[in-house]
Amino acid sequence: MPSDVGLRSRELSMPYYADSLPAHDAFHAKRVRDVSLRLAEHHPDSVDRGVLASAAWLHDIGRPLERVGEIDDHGEWAATETTALLEREGVASDRIAAVEHCLRSHSIRATSPDPETTEAKLLFDADKLDATGAVGLVRLACIVGERSGRTGEQYAVLDDASTLSADHLEHPDIGLVRDWARERLDALYTTPGRRLGEARWDFMQRFFEQFARELGVETGG
Template sequence: MPPELGPLVRTLALPYYEDALPAHDSFHANRVRDLSLRLANKCETSVDRDVLSAAAWLHDIGRPRERTGEIDDHNEWGASEATALLETEEVEMTTDQIDAITHCIEAHSIRSSSPDPETIEAKLLFDADKLEATGARGIVRLACIVGERSGRTGEKHAVIDNSTVTDLEASNHPDVTLLREWAAERLEKLYTAPGGRLGESRWQFMNEFFTRFDSEIGVDGEK
């Protein structure tokens, strides 16, 4: 795979993110790329970093279309669109390399309809994408996803509160603990040892954050 593939794929991917909301925009794709390569550097298995980088840039190109209802599955559509993009560019890329990239895209989601990641590149991309929903940055991103889902349905998706520490009647919507549950679900599914180690650190921070969050709701006991 030629050295210029990374910048080329970035250029190809960016237009697809122009209408993306913050949780799945080009900045997210760039962070997933950086994190997946960081995990690859700590991986004992040989990793094709060109495949991994290309897949990271392309993994969410279908998100804006899925959000507006143009497509049903951004994984499947994104893999097909990526194949078409990579086959039309004048670069020396084998069918195996294209297949490796599209498999990463198809397998990056936690949805039950998504295939399991089978290659080290697909597992690293999966882990990096899930870790993007953990830690300090992940809390902000998960809150964005709540807003994104609320905007899509036209109804409130969750309340930013914790019904277990207030004297108000519980809402019929999920409360802020939903963010903790979403993060835990993703951390339980990580495939790689480097991803697991980073996940443990980020989970510790999230627990500390939610403890502080709960204490701030009960303002009477705050100093």
């Protein structure tokens, strides 16, 4: 078995991110790894840090294929692909199963299973936290652009739609980014994750207030 399944998973994951876009690239995977391990330090339960790091590196390897419509669920696909990768590396079956569960349950989509293990909950939280704070604001804006590019039409406007006439209101506006972030924070499982999330939300609130001031409109609470 590899002495460091997390380190080996980093190496295995890199080719899969070659065609990724900024919101779900290898840098996102690294941030999720870093934050998940940070949260683990403050979690009362024991954590298999190798499993957690491995899952963080591999959780979004299916995103490029999902983006172009070759697969439907990047979490399910990553779990299957990762099982084959780690089996070839000689990783113990129980640790492979632990990583696989993390991958299947990391998404916020309604069809994903709930995370049941500590490692899966920490991965879920770290992934969602990367959509909050300063980095999260940039990532969510990238996702708006990515979805606009995929549909060929504007997905949302990064402005306040009420500043234009009513015929422009069919598109979501900056409120979508706020809602996405809050939805993810409300879904967090762990106490360390929620604590970090609220600190990041405080920053986001100040950002949205400044955003509104620059537009010359009220913050709306």
